[in-house]
Amino acid sequence: MARILITSAIPYINGIKHLGNLVGSQLPADLFARFNRAMGHEVMFICATDEHGTPAELAAAKAGKPVEEYCAEMHEVQKKLAEGFRLSFDHFGRSSSQRNHRLTQHFAGKLAENGFIEEVVEKQVFSIDDNRFLPDRYITGTCPNCGYEAARGDQCENCTKQLDPTDLINPRSSISGSTNLEVRETKHLYLKQRALKDKLEAWIDSKTDWPILTTSIAKKWLNDGDGLQDRGITRDLYWGIPVKKGDQPWPGMEGKVFYVWFDAPIEYIAGTAEWADAHGLDDAAWERWWRTDKGAADVTYYQFMGKDNVPFHTLSFPATILGSGEPWKLVDYLKSFNYLNYDGGQFSTSQGRGVFMDQALSILPADYWRWWLLSHAPESSDSEFTWENFQTSVNKDLADVLGNFVSRVTKFAVSKFGNQVPAGGEFGPLETALIADLGARIADYTRFMEQMEVRKAAAELRAIWVIGNEYLQSAAPWSVVKTDPEQAQAIVRLSLNLIRVYAVLSAPFIPDAAATMMQAVGSEDWTWPADIPAAMRTLAPGHAFTVPENLFRKITDEERADWQARFSGIRA
Numbered sequence: 205m206a207r208i209l210i211t212s213a214i215p216y217i218n219g220i221k222h223l224g225n226l227v228g229s230q231l232p233a234d235l236f237a238r239f240n241r242a243m244g245h246e247v248m249f250i251c252a253t254d255e256h257g258t259p260a261e262l263a264a265a266k267a268g269k270p271v272e273e274y275c276a277e278m279h280e281v282q283k284k285l286a287e288g289f290r291l292s293f294d295h296f297g298r299s300s301s302q303r304n305h306r307l308t309q310h311f312a313g314k315l316a317e318n319g320f321i322e323e324v325v326e327k328q329v330f331s332i333d334d335n336r337f338l339p340d341r342y343i344t345g346t347c348p349n350c351g352y353e354a355a356r357g358d359q360c361e362n363c364t365k366q367l368d369p370t371d372l373i374n375p376r377s378s379i380s381g382s383t384n385l386e387v388r389e390t391k392h393l394y395l396k397q398r399a400l401k402d403k404l405e406a407w408i409d410s411k412t413d414w415p416i417l418t419t420s421i422a423k424k425w426l427n428d429g430d431g432l433q434d435r436g437i438t439r440d441l442y443w444g445i446p447v448k449k450g451d452q453p454w455p456g457m458e459g460k461v462f463y464v465w466f467d468a469p470i471e472y473i474a475g476t477a478e479w480a481d482a483h484g485l486d487d488a489a490w491e492r493w494w495r496t497d498k499g500a501a502d503v504t505y506y507q508f509m510g511k512d513n514v515p516f517h518t519l520s521f522p523a524t525i526l527g528s529g530e531p532w533k534l535v536d537y538l539k540s541f542n543y544l545n546y547d548g549g550q551f552s553t554s555q556g557r558g559v560f561m562d563q564a565l566s567i568l569p570a571d572y573w574r575w576w577l578l579s580h581a582p583e584s585s586d587s588e589f590t591w592e593n594f595q596t597s598v599n600k601d602l603a604d605v606l607g608n609f610v611s612r613v614t615k616f617a618v619s620k621f622g623n624q625v626p627a628g629g630e631f632g633p634l635e636t637a638l639i640a641d642l643g644a645r646i647a648d649y650t651r652f653m654e655q656m657e658v659r660k661a662a663a664e665l666r667a668i669w670v671i672g673n674e675y676l677q678s679a680a681p682w683s684v685v686k687t688d689p690e691q692a693q694a695i696v697r698l699s700l701n702l703i704r705v706y707a708v709l710s711a712p713f714i715p716d717a718a719a720t721m722m723q724a725v726g727s728e729d730w731t732w733p734a735d736i737p738a739a740m741r742t743l744a745p746g747h748a749f750t751v752p753e754n755l756f757r758k759i760t761d762e763e764r765a766d767w768q769a770r771f772s773g774i775r776a
C-alpha cells in the first residue's frame with residue numbers, strides 16, 4: 205500500500221467556476237484520488253478556495269458585503285458545487301484559515317532568516333478618496349502611446365504596450381473613478397527567487413518523468429529573457445494574511461498583507477492541517493503527509509492544475525519550500541492541462557460564456573459531465589466542448605453502450621430466471637475469450653490510470669464496456685435459452701458479474717452510476733479486479749439482484765438546441 209498526497213489547484217473565490225476550470229484541475233485530481241483509493245492506497249486529497257487579493261475585495265464590494273462575509277458565503281457555494289460534482293476531497297479548505305495565516309507567516313519568517321527576503325522601497329499610486337494603494341491594473345488612464353482612453357496601469361489593451369501607472373495621462377482609480385491620486389513610497393518584501401535559481405533548475409532537471417508541457421513552461425520562466433526574477437510577496441491591502449515574521453511583528457510592514465500568490469499554495473499544507481483539526485486529530489496527523497522528517501518520506505505527492513498555474517507550482521512555491529530550509533514535501537509529479545474551449549470560442553467568466561458548474565448540474569446529473577469532460581480532457585492540446593459532441597458522447601457511450609448492457613442483462617435475467625444469480629451451465633469458449641480480453645484491457649486501463657493518462661483511460665474503459673456488449677450479442681442468451689437454458693444461465697451469470705466489475709472500474713469516472721450498478725447486483729465488493737476469472741464468479745449462484753432504474757437517459761435534439769442557445773452568451 206502506497207501513500208498518495210493529491211492537491212488540485214485551488215479555485216479563486218470570486219464566482220462560480222466554469223467547466224473548463226473544472227476539467228483543468230479538480231476533476232482529473234478527483235479521478236486519480238478515487239482510483240488510488242480503489243487500489244487500496246492511503247490517499248489524502250486536498251483542495252480549498254483561494255480567497256485573498258483585490259478581485260475578492262472588489263467582488264465583495266460589488267455584492268455590497270464585507271469581504272469576510274462574501275468569502276464565507278462563496279466558499280459554501282463552491283463547496284456545495286464540488287459535492288454536486290462528487291469531488292471526493294478529504295478536505296475543502298479556505299486559504300483565509302488561521303492555519304494558513306500561521307503557516308504563511310512561518311514560511312516568510314524562515315525565508316527571512318535564511319536570507320531569501322529583501323525589503324524594497326518602491327513608489328506606488330495611492331488613491332486619497334479610496335484611502336488605499338491601487339494595484340497597477342486598477343488604475344485607468346489615457347495611453348501615452350496610442351491615445352486609447354481606457355488603458356490600464358499595467359498594459360494598454362488597445363496597442364498592447366506594457367505600461368507603468370505613472371505613464372498614464374489623466375490617471376484615475378478604476379475602483380471609484382477618483383482622480384485624486386498621488387505617488388507614495390511604500391515598502392515591500394521580495395522573495396529572492398534568483399538566489400534559488402540553481403537549486404530550482406537542478407530540481408526540475410531531476411524530474412525526467414514530468415510531461416513536456418510542465419517542464420518546458422518551467423524552463424522558459426527560468427531562462428528566457430532576463431531569467432527568473434525576484435517577486436514581491438506583499439501588498440498594501442486590507443484583505444489578506446498580515447505580514448509577520450513567524451509569530452513576531454515585522455517592523456515597517458504594519459498594515460500590509462502577503463500577496464495572494466504567496467499564501468495560496470501554502471494552503472495545500474494548511475488545508476491538510478484544517479483536515480486534521482476538523483477530525484479532532486493532532487499535528488502529527490497532517491505532518492506525516494508533509495514533513496519528510498515526520499513520516500512523509502514515503503509519500504508521493506501529485507499536483508493537478510491548468511497550464512497557467514505551472515510557473516507558480518514549479519518555481520515560486522518550490523522556492524518558498526526550498527528557501528525555508530525545512531524538510532517539507534516537494535511535489536513529485538505535476539500533471540498540467542491545456543485549455544478547454546467552448547463551442548467555437550473560449551469559456552469566459554467575465555462574459556458569462558460557456559457552461560458554469562451550477563448551470564451544468566441544473567440540467568443533467570454529475571456523471572454525464574464527468575464522463576464527457578474526462579474523456580475529452582485537454583491533455584496533449586486544447587480541446588473543445590460542443591453540444592453535438594456532448595450529445596453524441598452521452599447517448600452513445602453512456603446510454604447505448606453501458607446503460608443498455610446493464611438494462612438488457614438484468615431485465616432478461618429477471619424475466620427468465622427470477623431475481624437470483626442462476627446456477628446452471630459452465631463457462632465455455634466465448635466466456636474464456638471474454639475473460640482473456642478483459643484481463644488484457646483492464647491491465648491497460650489500470651496502467652493508464654496510474655500514469656494519469658486521462659483520455660486513454662477513458663477510451664480503454666469505454667472499450668471494456670463495448671466488449672461486454674459484443675459478448676452479449678455473440679452469446680445471444682435470448683436465443684440460447686430456447687434450446688439450452690443451462691447455457692443461457694451461465695451467460696447471464698457471467699454478465700451479472702460483469703456489471704459488478706463495470707461498477708468498480710467505472711466508479712472513478714462516474715461514481716453515481718457505479719453505485720447504482722453495485723446496488724443493483726446487491727454487492728459491496730469494490731475490490732479492483734486483478735484476478736479476472738475470480739472476479740467473474742464473485743456473485744455466486746443464488747445471490748439476489750434487482751433491475752436498476754435506467755442508468756442514463758439520452759439527450760434529445762431539442763434539448764441540445766435549447767441548451768446551445770441558452771449558454772451562448774451573457775450569463776443571466
Ligand SMILES: [Zn+2]
Pocket residue numbers: 347348349350351352355360361362363364365
Ligand atoms: Zn495604447
